Structures are given as C-alpha cells and as structure tokens.
Amino acid sequence: MKIIRDTINVATRRTYEILDITTNINNILEKSKIEDGLLVCYVPHTTAAITINEGDETVFEDLLELLKKWVPRKGDYKHNAKYAGIPQEENAHAHIISSIIQPSITVPITNGRLELGTWQRVLFIELDGPRNRRVIVKIIGIK
Amino acid sequence: MKIIRDTINVATRRTYEILDITTNINNILEKSKIEDGLLVCYVPHTTAAITINEGDETVFEDLLELLKKWVPRKGDYKHNAKYAGIPQEENAHAHIISSIIQPSITVPITNGRLELGTWQRVLFIELDGPRNRRVIVKIIGIK
Amino acid sequence: MKIIRDTINVATRRTYEILDITTNINNILEKSKIEDGLLVCYVPHTTAAITINEGDETVFEDLLELLKKWVPRKGDYKHNAKYAGIPQEENAHAHIISSIIQPSITVPITNGRLELGTWQRVLFIELDGPRNRRVIVKIIGIK
Numbered sequence: 001m002k003i004i005r006d007t008i009n010v011a012t013r014r015t016y017e018i019l020d021i022t023t024n025i026n027n028i029l030e031k032s033k034i035e036d037g038l039l040v041c042y043v044p045h046t047t048a049a050i051t052i053n054e055g056d057e058t059v060f061e062d063l064l065e066l067l068k069k070w071v072p073r074k075g076d077y078k079h080n081a082k083y084a085g086i087p088q089e090e091n092a093h094a095h096i097i098s099s100i101i102q103p104s105i106t107v108p109i110t111n112g113r114l115e116l117g118t119w120q121r122v123l124f125i126e127l128d129g130p131r132n133r134r135v136i137v138k139i140i141g142i143k
Numbered sequence: 144m145k146i147i148r149d150t151i152n153v154a155t156r157r158t159y160e161i162l163d164i165t166t167n168i169n170n171i172l173e174k175s176k177i178e179d180g181l182l183v184c185y186v187p188h189t190t191a192a193i194t195i196n197e198g199d200e201t202v203f204e205d206l207l208e209l210l211k212k213w214v215p216r217k218g219d220y221k222h223n224a225k226y227a228g229i230p231q232e233e234n235a236h237a238h239i240i241s242s243i244i245q246p247s248i249t250v251p252i253t254n255g256r257l258e259l260g261t262w263q264r265v266l267f268i269e270l271d272g273p274r275n276r277r278v279i280v281k282i283i284g285i286k
Numbered sequence: 287m288k289i290i291r292d293t294i295n296v297a298t299r300r301t302y303e304i305l306d307i308t309t310n311i312n313n314i315l316e317k318s319k320i321e322d323g324l325l326v327c328y329v330p331h332t333t334a335a336i337t338i339n340e341g342d343e344t345v346f347e348d349l350l351e352l353l354k355k356w357v358p359r360k361g362d363y364k365h366n367a368k369y370a371g372i373p374q375e376e377n378a379h380a381h382i383i384s385s386i387i388q389p390s391i392t393v394p395i396t397n398g399r400l401e402l403g404t405w406q407r408v409l410f411i412e413l414d415g416p417r418n419r420r421v422i423v424k425i426i427g428i429k
Contacts, residue, residue, distance in 0.1 A: 201363075
C-alpha cells in the first residue's frame with residue numbers, strides 16, 4: 001500500500017467564489033502513480049468547503065445565490081456580535097455553510113483515474129474571501 | 144490489502160425519488176469477502192446525491208418536500224436561463240441540492256459488515272429523473 | 287497496513303446540542319500509533335450528524351439557530367403524522383437535517399496527527415436529544 005500527501009494553494013479574490021481544482025488534483029494523482037484506491041480532498045479551514053458538481057459558471061452562481069439567500073452574510077448572529085468591530089471575524093454565515101457542506105470529500109480511484117462522472121469537477125467553495133487557502137490531497141492505494 | 148470496485152445500476156421513475164440501495168451494497172460487500180476496512184458509495188452524477196438515513200417512506204417524502212421548498216424546481220436560475228428551451232437541462236435545483244448533500248459517503252466495515260446503525264440505510268437521491276443512474280462502490284480493506 | 291476501530295460514547299443533555307469530540311478522537315489516534323492514513327468518524331444514528339468547524343459556542347448556537355429556522359421541529363411532516371402520539375418519534379426535522387449534513391466525515395492523518403486546520407474541531411450534532419449516542423472511529427493506515 002502507498003500513501004501520498006500533497007497540498008494545493010488557492011488564492012481567492014472575492015468574498016464568495018467557487019474554483020474548479022480538478023486539474024490540480026489530477027496532477028497530484030498522476031504523479032503518485034497510484035492506480036487503485038481512494039483520494040480525499042480536505043479543506044483545513046472553517047469558512048470554506050469542498051464539493052463536486054458541474055464546472056459551469058452558471059451552476060456556481062446559482063449555488064452561491066441560494067446559499068446567500070438561505071444564510072445571509074448580514075444577520076443576527078451571536079458569533080458576529082462576539083467579534084463586533086473586527087470585520088474579518090464577522091463571518092458566521094461562512095461557518096454555518098461550511099459546517100453543512102463539509103470540508104472533506106472522498107473519491108474512488110480506478111485505473112489511475114478519479115471516478116468522476118462526465119460532468120463532475122472537484123470544487124473549492126470560498127465563503128469568506130479573499131484569502132489564501134490550502135486544500136490537502138491524501139491518496140491511499142496501490143500502484 | 145484488497146481493493147474491490149463494483150457498480151449498482153439504478154433506474155429512477157420520477158423527477159424526485161429516494162431509493163434504498165443498502166441490499167445491493169451489502170451483496171457487493173459480502174462477495175468481496177473484505178472483513179475490515181472502508182466502503183465508499185460514490186454517485187458519478189451532478190443532479191443526484193447519496194446519503195444515509197432511515198428507510199422509511201415518510202422520511203423520504205419529508206426530506207424531498209423540504210428540499211423542494213428550499214430549492215424550488217422553477218426558479219430564477221442562471222443555469223436554466225442559459226439552457227432555456229432544453230427542458231432536460233433546466234435542472235439548476237438539482238445541481239444545487241447535489242452540491243450540498245454531496246455525491247460521496249464513507250462507511251466503516253467491521254467483521255464483514257457495514258457499521259450501519261439499527262435504522263440506517265444507504266439512500267440514493269434522484270433530483271432530476273427519471274434517468275438511468277450508476278452508483279460506484281469501492282471497498283478497501285483486509286480479509 | 288493497520289486498521290483500528292474504536293467508539294466514543296456521547297451523552298447529550300438537550301434536544302439540540304453540539305459537542306466537540308476532537309480530544310476523544312485524538313486519544314484514539316494516539317493509542318493506534320498510526321502515523322499516516324485516513325480516519326473516519328461515523329455516527330450510527332439517523333437523528334444526529336457529524337461535521338467539522340470552529341469549537342466556538344457562538345458558532346454552535348448560530349448553526350443550530352439556522353437549522354431550527356430552516357427545518358422547524360414542529361412542522362407538517364408525514365413522519366410525525368405516522369407516529370402521532372409517540373413524542374420520541376416526532377422527529378422528522380432531525381432525520382432531514384441528518385440526511386443533509388451526513389453522518390460520516392473523513393480526515394487525513396499525517397505524522398500521527400489529524401490534518402485539522404488551526405480552528406477546526408470535530409463536532410457531534412445532536413438533533414433529537416437527550417440521548418445516549420455513539421461515534422465509531424475507524425482508522426486505516428501505516429505506523
């Protein structure tokens with residue numbers, strides 16, 4: 001069994017942003033030479049998340065619009081009241097959304113490739129940017 | 144270490160539908176003879192999802208009702224505007240819900256069985272059917 | 287390869303409650319001596335969930351408040367109608383939230399430690415307490 005660990009650096013430019021990181025992940029997988037196993041994408045942040053869906057800008061906008069409507073950035077949050085006056089900590093909305101979508105996703109690897117469907121891409125979701133972010137890629141499998 | 148991969152074919156009959164696929168998964172696990180490890184259920188689609196909950200028709204209906212209310216099928220979505228006139232692509236609601244619930248779930252295997260609780264079943268969630276769908280089952284562990 | 291399985295007992299005291307179980311998980315990981323691999327936290331219940339976020343009481347309260355607003359405990363649920371008169375089964379809200387947040391999360395292990403970010407903690411979410419709950423911790427990796 002072989003275990004590989006690598007990281008992807010993501011520099012977000014907006015408060016809310018979805019970035020397709022599939023190419024970065026595929027490069028790490030290819031370099032690992034692992035043919036069969038599991039790949040975990042893990043975001044070590046509490047105001048960002050990871051998911052899988054179509055790499056289409058209109059899907060990104062619709063998802064973010066829904067999330068903004070459901071968990072508004074300006075709301076009556078206890079976390080924001082606690083940190084009132086520190087704008088970069090007024091981010092309860094981002095903690096809530098990150099907790100629901102989650103910071104971890106696992107994808108099977110078969111014949112050296114991620115088992116993504118035709119339209120699937122791995123998406124990093126920024127909820128409190130712009131920030132410098134990291135995604136940890138952990139691969140466990142056999143060559 | 145042993146790694147097994149199999150697929151389950153799911154033919155959905157309605158726009159929204161929840162199907163209990165636990166028996167199919169248990170059959171794959173039993174055939175694999177893996178006694179200890181992890182099982183990943185992975186949906187390679189962007190308008191469906193996977194989760195775990197009670198295999199009770201009223202739970203399925205309550206969950207779908209909530210999702211329909213929260214992310215209505217007919218809405219002011221950019222994805223649907225882009226594909227206006229192509230009914231099978233007017234499915235932004237399904238992309239949004241799939242992104243939030245996620246297409247992947249990992250369950251521990253111990254003594255040759257999934258560690259599902261008494262009431263837990265693995266559920267395939269169709270959000271844009273009817274369609275022919277696949278679920279990939281990947282098992283990593285030891286005999 | 288080594289595979290370890292352990293459980294954490296959680297006694298919740300309120301209907302809704304978020305408990306930081308990171309220390310319990312770290313103790314299991316340390317005892318396992320596994321240096322490199324994956325750790326899965328799995329909740330074998332259909333009215334609780336698991337996630338990762340900041341271990342801050344105001345974040346817990348804001349998340350629970352949003353969930354209560356979005357999926358109210360008293361609602362027009364078919365599951366509750368089916369079990370009318372059995373108060374402990376009038377918990378459709380908890381089944382819905384558990385299905386969306388999910389009962390499983392996977393975290394990479396590197397150098398004998400969980401790859402949690404600075405502010406990340408593993409959180410058990412009770413949605414239908416008080417109850418005695420269990421969390422299954424499964425670790426797969428190498429020493």
